[in-house]
Amino acid sequence: MRFAVCVFPGSNCDYDTFYIIRDVLEKDVDFVFYDQKDLSKYDCVVLPGGFSYGDYLRPGALAAKSPLAEAVVEFAGRGKLVLGICNGFQILTELHLLPGALLPNLNMRFVCKDVYLRVENNSTTLTKKLDEGEILRIPIAHHDGRYYVPEDELKRLEERGQILFRYVDRDGNATDGANPNGSVSNIAGVMNKEGNVFGMMPHPERASEDILGSHDGLMLWYSLISD
Amino acid sequence: MKRVRVLIKPKEGLLDPQGRAVEEMLKDNGFEVRHVKVGKLVEMEVEEGEDVKKLVEKFIINPLIEDYEIEEL
Numbered sequence: 647m648r649f650a651v652c653v654f655p656g657s658n659c660d661y662d663t664f665y666i667i668r669d670v671l672e673k674d675v676d677f678v679f680y681d682q683k684d685l686s687k688y689d690c691v692v693l694p695g696g697f698s699y700g701d702y703l704r705p706g707a708l709a710a711k712s713p714l715a716e717a718v719v720e721f722a723g724r725g726k727l728v729l730g731i732c733n734g735f736q737i738l739t740e741l742h743l744l745p746g747a748l749l750p751n752l753n754m755r756f757v758c759k760d761v762y763l764r765v766e767n768n769s770t771t772l773t774k775k776l777d778e779g780e781i782l783r784i785p786i787a788h789h790d791g792r793y794y795v796p797e798d799e800l801k802r803l804e805e806r807g808q809i810l811f812r813y814v815d816r817d818g819n820a821t822d823g824a825n826p827n828g829s830v831s832n833i834a835g836v837m838n839k840e841g842n843v844f845g846m847m848p849h850p851e852r853a854s855e856d857i858l859g860s861h862d863g864l865m866l867w868y869s870l871i872s873d
Numbered sequence: 874m875k876r877v878r879v880l881i882k883p884k885e886g887l888l889d890p891q892g893r894a895v896e897e898m899l900k901d902n903g904f905e906v907r908h909v910k911v912g913k914l915v916e917m918e919v920e921e922g923e924d925v926k927k928l929v930e931k932f933i934i935n936p937l938i939e940d941y942e943i944e945e946l
Binding site (some may be wrong): 703704707711740746747749750751752753755794796828 | 890891894913919932933935937938939
């Protein structure tokens with residue numbers, strides 16, 4: 647399985663993501679730059695975290711109009727795997743590959759801390775190695791992570807099992823106190839209805855080795871690479 | 874060429890924490906205000922025949938979360 651890690655001007659989790667794929671998962675991986683258009687040799691494309699184009703206009707808005715983004719849309723259309731982490735998630739919503747949008751955090755602050763996530767659907771390519779209801783501790787680091795979808799769309803996401811993770815407290819309850827940014831229904835990650843495009847605000851690449859304080863993110867990567 | 878101004882604001886009904894903070898500040902300073910919204914402004918010069926509406930809707934705003942107005946200057 648061959649990975650591509652997308653690099654836009656202002657991406658800053660690209661090396662962390664590359665490192666986890668190459669050195670921890672021991673898979674083939676290349677950086678692919680914003681002006682490239684060919685993703686034909688890859689099986690999975692990861693859009694990493696950061697501040698592509700300085701978050702100008704809206705987070706992800708300018709990256710979504712780059713040549714590489716066009717290639718990502720075509721790649722996803724062929725049923726290939728796409729994972730967006732943090733800014734990558736914002737880019738995927740701007741591309742309409744994922745439903746909804748990511749608004750400024752309700753408290754208007756940059757929030758950087760570990761959060762607890764509950765696995766809402768474990769029958770997806772990204773979560774199949776996890777148990778439903780399993781609690782993961784993974785860090786977030788964002789200013790614009792307030793997931794928003796209109797109510798009717800939220801209902802459809804729920805019915806189709808497109809909600810991957812919710813922010814919860816240590817005991818697994820999706821309370822207001824456990825919601826770090828004001829996301830609708832405590833949503834931390836979603837997928838498209840075809841089940842090949844995934845987006846999440848938390849950073850699994852920052853929780854994939856014990857030396858980083860948590861390896862809870864590792865099972866997401868293992869899910870991705872296993873049949 | 875013509876000069877146009879695009880005014881972008883958070884969509885009606887969507888919680889706007891910046892607008893809320895500014896509203897509270899104004900109230901604290903004795904002003905009677907409500908429905909404060911904080912948005913953005915994009916100004917540009919475009920060719921006379923340019924389809925500004927299309928440009929704005931496709932490349933500048935996100936219709937899920939933003940409303941806009943176009944002013945010709």
